[in-house]
Amino acid sequence: MAADSDQPQGRACISILDSGSSAKEEPFKPSATAARPGSTVRAHVDASDKCVVLLAALTKDGKLANGWRPQFSEVAAEFEEVQLPKDPVTWEWSGTKAPFDLFVLFLPPSSKEVEEARKLVAAMQAPKVDERLLAMQVNKLRELIGRITSEKEKVNQAPITEPELGGVFRGGADATFPWRQFAQSIDFADDRPGVLILSSEGAAKDSPAP
DSSP, rough: OOOOTTEEEEHHHHHHHHOOSSSSEOOOTTOOOOOOOOOOOEEEESSSSEEEEEEEEEEEEESBBBGGOOEEEEEOOOTTOOEEEEEOOOOOOOOOOEEEEEEEEOOOTTTTTHHHHHHHHTTTOOOOOOHHHHHHHHHHHHHHHHHHHHGGOOOOOEEOOOOSSSSHHHHOTTOOOOOOTTTTEOOEEEEEEEEEEEESHHHOOOOOOO
């Protein structure tokens, strides 16, 4: 099982939000969701215990999927929701241009990777950055995720399965997308990160090599 009630848990739901007055939001299924002008992808995240979350989407050849900049955030205990990416960053969805994996990594605050991830993600947020520098940063990000996910005995890892019956939710002024109905859980611990992977091909297959 991906989650054990005796262990700290992180939860995540990846959704797609349409622009305009309808503000339709539903679980994101990259293998089946066609391009939608103006639509954006977002992650709803929470956790039972305080942790940090690293969110990144990488193509199979180690580039940023769709140009999406990675995200890093502290997550409070008691399942307090965090939405990513944070303003002003948006993840625009224009359809799958190349196969990719979207990683949601729950790291305990004591993890040795936390500070490296924090600094790296912060450096990658500049809207205008030299392409060569960005490529170097992406390589470092891929290596960081690869180090975490390749230590199979030290990580709890599971694929995010696409819901067979996707719920479409039309937002309103006071409405809230019931993302927890579609969220998946993963355990994490001080010495054991939790990793959820959403693959654009419908099933997570390979982690980036360290």
